[in-house]
Amino acid sequence: MKIAALGYYGFGNLGDEAVLAGIRTALTERFPAAQLLVLTADSMATTALHPGVGTANRWRWKETVRALSGTDLFVFGGGSLLQDVTSGRSVLWYALMALIARRKARRVLWWGQGIGPLSHPLSRKVVRLIAQQADGLTVRDIKSAALLKEIGVTRSIEVVADPAFALDPIAVTKPSGTLVALRRWPGVSPETLAHAVPGATALPMHLPDDLEAHGKLPCYNWQLEGASVAEVLGKVAVAEQVVAMRLHALIFAARCATPFVALSYDPKVDALAQATGQEDALLDAVQATPESLRAAIARVRENAPQRRAQLHAFAQAERSRARRPGELALEWFR
Structure with a gap:
């Protein structure tokens, strides 16, 4: 076939x-x-x-x-x-x-x-x-x-569901702290937001476009590392939390039940935060300030175990739905 x-x-x-x-x-x-x-x-x-x-x-x-x-x-x-x-x-x-x-x-x-x-x-x-x-x-x-x-x-x-929910992460043992995935967007200063998360590691989702959006944060360049998608998922799975504008960085976090703060620049980011029950972890990227971002990070950290449980249940349901198109195709070619 x-x-x-x-x-x-x-x-x-x-x-x-x-x-x-x-x-x-x-x-x-x-x-x-x-x-x-x-x-x-x-x-x-x-x-x-x-x-x-x-x-x-x-x-x-x-x-x-x-x-x-x-x-x-x-x-x-x-x-x-x-x-x-x-x-x-x-x-x-x-x-x-x-x-x-x-x-x-x-x-x-x-x-x-x-x-x-x-x-x-x-x-x-x-x-x-x-x-x-x-x-x-x-x-x-x-x-x-x-x-x-x-x-x-x-x-x-x-x-x-988004096809990325069908993936399984490759196990990584070393904790990766807070991961930050920002992008350039009109009205947003990603470097200012990155400065509000000291000690974090940048996860540029779109290379090389996103490299400069993270200011002086140390960078996990998956391309140079030769990492697979599943290996990047594994890094997200052992993170304390994810702070992201990029939709699929947030999808990775949801798939791995990793608490996140979503910086919205598009309705698709809002939709994911709402679907996962994380509306209180959602900030408007244009309106966000270092102070409001730090407050959101602290708020997410306060009840991280409950958020992980909620995200795990969501990811399990999405994992099944992400495979549904394959079932439709199978019906055609039986």
């Missing part, structure tokens, strides 16, 4: 690589003999993080079309691929790739997609078009499902 996957892979973003690793984990459970082809921006980086996968350069159209020929299952996602905040052209590019995949693959499955925002009428039109043509639609949250319905998608939509 031949399976192909397209997402934001090969760009040095650990969150998106965790999505791919989670998808691969769930697929391997259902299709142990399948060949997985990844459409990526950097084949060497992808094979280093995901040994054993095949790759094709996503920017070379002829190579991509040739690679997709004879595909049984095309997996689209997850992550936030279909949004026009960063660029409307991104939506059009992914839509074109989805249309090509529709012609080349027997089945097309959207896997835990995060949809929106979709502000431009053309973005909404093309997303509706490719959604209607897919064989299966799964999204990672209720708001994504609602947005697809709002733009006119009439197909069945199932809400699952």
Whole structure:
């Protein structure tokens, strides 16, 4: 069986690589003999993080079309691929790739997609078009499902969990203290926030973009360390707590039942804090000050055991839901 996957892979973003690793984990459970082809921006980086996968350069159209020929299952996602905040052209590019995949693959499955925002009428039109043509639609949250319905998608939509919840951490024995995962964003001074957490270690999720956002904090550069996604998860699992803007740093914390402080710059961060019952650990990243951040850290630390128990229960439920798209695919190919 031949399976192909397209997402934001090969760009040095650990969150998106965790999505791919989670998808691969769930697929391997259902299709142990399948060949997985990844459409990526950097084949060497992808094979280093995901040994054993095949790759094709996503920017070379002829190579991509040739690679997709004879595909049984095309997996689209997850992550936030279909949004026009960063660029409307991104939506059009992914839509074109989805249309090509529709012609080349027997089945097309959207896997835990995060949809929106979709502000431009053309973005909404093309997303509706490719959604209607897919064989299966799964999204990672209720708001994504609602947005697809709002733009006119009439197909069945199932809400699952982010694929990263399907992963298991590799055991690490050395405690890693507090991990901080910040990013640059209009109106936010990440260096100021990093200065409010002395003694912490920076976990830059998107390399090299996030390196300078952490001021003078010592850095755990997973890329230079040659760490796998599961090894980074293991480091999060032995952390005292995580302070993060990056969504997947917070997802890693939730998966490992590690207490966190979430600095929100996007509704998806708010949604995760609410889903995990950690609303009191949520701060607006633009409004946050060193004082309010230190207060939130202290508040989370005060009842860390209860938070760990709450997050553990949440992670167990999400782990099962993250595998659900694999079950849908299995039904097609029994």
